[in-house]
């Protein structure tokens with residue numbers, strides 16, 4: 001799973017921001033009696049030993065954390081491809097000499113800082129001051145302008161949100177054409193978390209649509225508490241990635257926004273010199289629930305400058321298919337996806353003991369998801385009667401860099417995107433307890449909610465509502481890239497029942513994106529087999545239904561990304 005608060009600010013692609021909401025209060029309850037794994041029903045076609053073997057190989061130290069573009073990830077991709085070959089699947093990657101390969105090669109552009117002066121200069125009625133990079137400012141990396149230098153007048157735009165359906169228009173009455181907009185981080189309290197996550201991810205697109213050429217973000221009291229400035233700098237200094245299209249150009253969703261950055265307290269205050277309302281006042285108002293500050297032209301201007309260098313690396317998705325058995329439906333596809341990449345090796349820190357483990361093995365994240373995917377492929381390939389629709393298996397790359405492999409696939413699929421009727425994503429199933437419920441992220445937006453609940457019911461597994469809405473999981477894994485192309489998707493996670501909450505929180509705290517995410521965790525392999533069964537049942541139900549999965553009438557995401565698609569009654 002991808003980090004919620006990302007890493008580097010790259011000007012291209014969707015930019016992640018802090019979504020504000022307090023962490024759930026830990027429920028205090030007397031310890032319930034837990035059901036042991038052996039007591040839960042299991043279909044013998046799903047093998048705990050195979051899941052164990054695959055996770056153990058993919059999470060081996062020799063694969064060095066499967067970082068995008070690394071040798072370890074290449075080895076993992078070859079392994080998955082050969083497992084697909086052994087199952088008799090059809091390759092669906094790049095076409096070479098009239099034949100399809102297992103791999104879909106993707107070129108990525110990596111952009112990183114170089115040692116050169118960088119920062120944000122603010123000029124206005126009280127003079128001019130430069131706020132240095134990585135101290136008082138953070139200037140984003142540009143994939144297209146290695147010597148970035150952008151100056152323009154400033155306009156404050158509140159939270160910078162705009163959505164007709166939600167009656168949000170922070171740009172009302174403001175002229176930001178050719179200007180740099182100054183906005184508060186996050187969103188006003190009161191919006192549903194998934195909608196808010198979408199809006200926050202769209203702030204640059206909204207700014208671009210209004211003609212702005214740059215964005216400067218400043219903290220609210222709330223966002224500063226959630227992510228202190230020092231932490232923001234540490235994350236913001238990492239390299240940024242984007243995929244390169246067949247035209248050779250780095251993908252950029254907001255080419256109009258040439259420069260973006262953030263300012264710490266000193267710089268943020270300076271932006272409002274001589275303004276009708278000062279930042280401290282606005283921050284105080286923003287503490288009130290639902291309050292949306294109105295924008296106004298500032299009396300200051302800013303110059304954002306910095307230098308970067310870019311390099312390119314290739315890394316593959318692995319893509320395979322089982323053709324459908326119904327001639328009328330075999331031309332429609334269900335995609336089962338899981339990311340194969342992880343975050344690689346952590347850099348050494350001064351004072352590290354000799355031989356310190358720095359390999360992020362990614363056993364749960366996401367060797368477990370890929371092993372589950374391969375187990376589903378195994379059982380589907382053995383089915384006497386194959387599913388009516390075709391099933392595509394995608395082991396994606398670049399997920400940890402921003403859902404990039406899945407985004408590339410969804411924009412360059414081997415079959416027409418309009419024929420992909422649904423997606424099931426597997427990411428970081430926590431397998432350290434005997435799960436007896438699942439959370440189906442994204443399912444409430446489409447008929448997949450009902451379908452999922454019915455599909456897993458025979459396993460005595462229930463579907464629980466999102467237990468961690470503040471984590472906005474819906475927009476943080478590969479399935480969201482299918483959603484953005486209009487495809488109904490569901491991402492299944494093991495639930496909080498039967499000891500799940502404790503297991504999830506323990507994993508999140510101690511091992512998520514850390515070296516401890518390895519096979520030394522107390523993994524219950526039988527739970528892995530049962531998780532494969534749940535995903536098999538969902539995939540089969542999607543592939544066999546008379547009607548394909550449909551967005552629900554009036555759903556925010558369905559209306560947004562698939563406005564012309566057939567919709568289902570709620």
Ligand SMILES: [Zn+2]
Pocket residue numbers: 001002003365400513
């Ligand atoms: Zn992850």
